[in-house]
Amino acid sequence: MAANWKMYKTPDETREYLREFLPLVAGHDRDEIVVCPPYTDVATAIEAARGSNVAVGVQNVHWKADGAYTGEISAPMLLCLGVTHVIIGHSERRQYFGETDDTVNLRLKTALESGLTPICCVGEVLQEREAGLTDDVLRRQCVRAFHAVSAKKAAKLIVAYEPVWAIGTGKTATPELAAEAHAVIRREAVEIFGDEFAAKLRILYGGSVKPDNAKALMSQEEIDGALVGGASLDPKSFAAIVKY
Numbered sequence: 001m002a003a004n005w006k007m008y009k010t011p012d013e014t015r016e017y018l019r020e021f022l023p024l025v026a027g028h029d030r031d032e033i034v035v036c037p038p039y040t041d042v043a044t045a046i047e048a049a050r051g052s053n054v055a056v057g058v059q060n061v062h063w064k065a066d067g068a069y070t071g072e073i074s075a076p077m078l079l080c081l082g083v084t085h086v087i088i089g090h091s092e093r094r095q096y097f098g099e100t101d102d103t104v105n106l107r108l109k110t111a112l113e114s115g116l117t118p119i120c121c122v123g124e125v126l127q128e129r130e131a132g133l134t135d136d137v138l139r140r141q142c143v144r145a146f147h148a149v150s151a152k153k154a155a156k157l158i159v160a161y162e163p164v165w166a167i168g169t170g171k172t173a174t175p176e177l178a179a180e181a182h183a184v185i186r187r188e189a190v191e192i193f194g195d196e197f198a199a200k201l202r203i204l205y206g207g208s209v210k211p212d213n214a215k216a217l218m219s220q221e222e223i224d225g226a227l228v229g230g231a232s233l234d235p236k237s238f239a240a241i242v243k244y
């Protein structure tokens, strides 16, 4: 169960959030729980979450270890802080910051090689869904994201299906529709990585997950967890989703 805080919260707000959130999920061992704050909150979050069942991730990573890349953050920089997870290819990065299937592939390979757990986002925009192109889009995004990645290297991979039309809009995919898309992704994972890997691959759903729709979504066999944006900003609300 992963929280994407996007560009919200200061270090003080992060400390306060975790002070409230950690007791609410203490002892919850059914799911892996990860909070992905902005980079500026990472050190505070790691300190506040130390010894708890909550891991700290980030929302992006550059593919180079270092170099003249103004404004970028590398995997070694994150690992030395204690970051364990990274969201890759979020639709907001694709939409506003020029992220492409090819840069998703570069980031994903770096994350896997460096030992970070990547949460790789795929999903169609509304026009693609309306044109009946959802399956093609998901297949293309998977093929390109996982290009030249072996099943062995991909062991930690998590995929998030996030229909772009459902992100931050209050429109949620129905559980059945989400499950269909997850099945497409899993079938593609069979093609790329083989049956055994695909059966174990964790596929999260993201797109307006809230405490009141989490249970219906999570009860779909195909849905292994959630990537939560807006509703993760409130500790009670994210805890309610985690514990649905």
Ligand code: PEP
Residues within 6 Å of the ligand: 004, 006, 162, 166, 167, 168, 169, 170, 206, 207, 208, 209, 227, 228, 229, 230, 231
């Ligand atoms: C997200 O940012 O990944 C997301 C799913 O956002 P929201 O839950 O706000 O739709």
